[in-house]
Amino acid sequence: MPKQETEILDDVIVRNRRKMLTIGGIALAGFVLPTVLSKDAYAATTYSDSDILNFALNLEFLEANYYYLSAFGCTIDKPNAAAIAAGAPSGGIPITGSVGTPGTVSAMGSSSTGTPFTTIQVSSYAVETAIEEGKHVLFLQSALGSSAVAQPSISLDVSTWSALAQAAGVIPSGGAFTPYDTDDDFLVGAYVFEDVGVTAYHGAAPLLTMSANLSAAAGILSVEAYHAGLIRTAINAADPTGTSIAAYTTKISALRAALALAASPTTLSGAAANPYDTNPDDYGVTTFTTPSGLGGGAAVTATRITDADQTNVVAFARTTTQVLNIVTGSGAVKNNAVVSPATGIFFPAGLNAGPNGFK
Numbered sequence: 001m002p003k004q005e006t007e008i009l010d011d012v013i014v015r016n017r018r019k020m021l022t023i024g025g026i027a028l029a030g031f032v033l034p035t036v037l038s039k040d041a042y043a044a045t046t047y048s049d050s051d052i053l054n055f056a057l058n059l060e061f062l063e064a065n066y067y068y069l070s071a072f073g074c075t076i077d078k079p080n081a082a083a084i085a086a087g088a089p090s091g092g093i094p095i096t097g098s099v100g101t102p103g104t105v106s107a108m109g110s111s112s113t114g115t116p117f118t119t120i121q122v123s124s125y126a127v128e129t130a131i132e133e134g135k136h137v138l139f140l141q142s143a144l145g146s147s148a149v150a151q152p153s154i155s156l157d158v159s160t161w162s163a164l165a166q167a168a169g170v171i172p173s174g175g176a177f178t179p180y181d182t183d184d185d186f187l188v189g190a191y192v193f194e195d196v197g198v199t200a201y202h203g204a205a206p207l208l209t210m211s212a213n214l215s216a217a218a219g220i221l222s223v224e225a226y227h228a229g230l231i232r233t234a235i236n237a238a239d240p241t242g243t244s245i246a247a248y249t250t251k252i253s254a255l256r257a258a259l260a261l262a263a264s265p266t267t268l269s270g271a272a273a274n275p276y277d278t279n280p281d282d283y284g285v286t287t288f289t290t291p292s293g294l295g296g297g298a299a300v301t302a303t304r305i306t307d308a309d310q311t312n313v314v315a316f317a318r319t320t321t322q323v324l325n326i327v328t329g330s331g332a333v334k335n336n337a338v339v340s341p342a343t344g345i346f347f348p349a350g351l352n353a354g355p356n357g358f359k
Helices: 049-071 081-086 120-147 158-168 183-207 211-238 245-261 320-327
Strands: 012-015 021-024 285-289 299-303
Touching: 049 081, 049 120, 049 183, 049 211, 049 320, 081 120, 120 183, 120 211, 158 245, 183 211, 183 245, 183 320, 211 245, 245 320
Parallel strands: none
Antiparallel strands: 012 021, 285 299
16 A cells, blocks of 8 residues: 655754744655754745745646546646536636746647546546646636746656656566556556645745745645545555555655655765664554454555654655655756756756746
């Protein structure tokens, strides 16, 4: 079943202007980083509220297009009859903006009809989430007004998914993977995104200065958490023994963790400098014996649906650079130096941002 999303727990405590505490996790569940860092120690630059919301908008463009492609076989700006019937705007979701030339989405091809779902539960999740992620795009565009960036170029094609699957060890080198073939494949693809979205919104929250923007981010984070929990529950139901697609989630978590870890400050980089990456605590999957009324005393495997610090049960958080490292395949940081713009993987030409870029 899906393991704890991150394989190292990095309890980075960040103080914001309201003197609130945010617990930040860079990866791999079960490790505790004892060092307390200031926000400035983790930030490459100073972001405005507009910067943070545009960062979120880039990620919502990515998620919305993935779900539209899976559920309907179209992109958000060109809805087909199936998308419109499900609640998509008939005129499409705008992809233009004040910064950047609207990018295209490379995926399955214009003749695709989406994932051929075979279960009502997974199909329903895909359709509902597609519409909801599309509305997140519209909501952020409305909140940003004339400051909203355009949709960047997005790669959701077989080559991108295959590269990630190979890097995670889900398929052998040279193999191919696409999340658009089956229900299970779709769930694996969704798993790649949802936990990242939760950690991104949580990590960005302390940087927001206006209460209205903080409230909006908290609201979207809550919905993303619903999505993440539903994905984990669906994978749990599809693979109750944890031997097939649930095993993939373990490898995906490890890859995301490694990419996020590469974005840590120099003083936290490398195994020798990280006391927490040599002491794993694998509590994501637990085998126990059921009561007689729940399976007749059989041994079953349970999965932790909630992806959180197990001491305080607080959701993990990631910095913008850590999220960039995941969605660009580690392109945001090279040799412990920030490089901009980040390129690769889902965003082949980088994200669309203001003059400071995203770091």
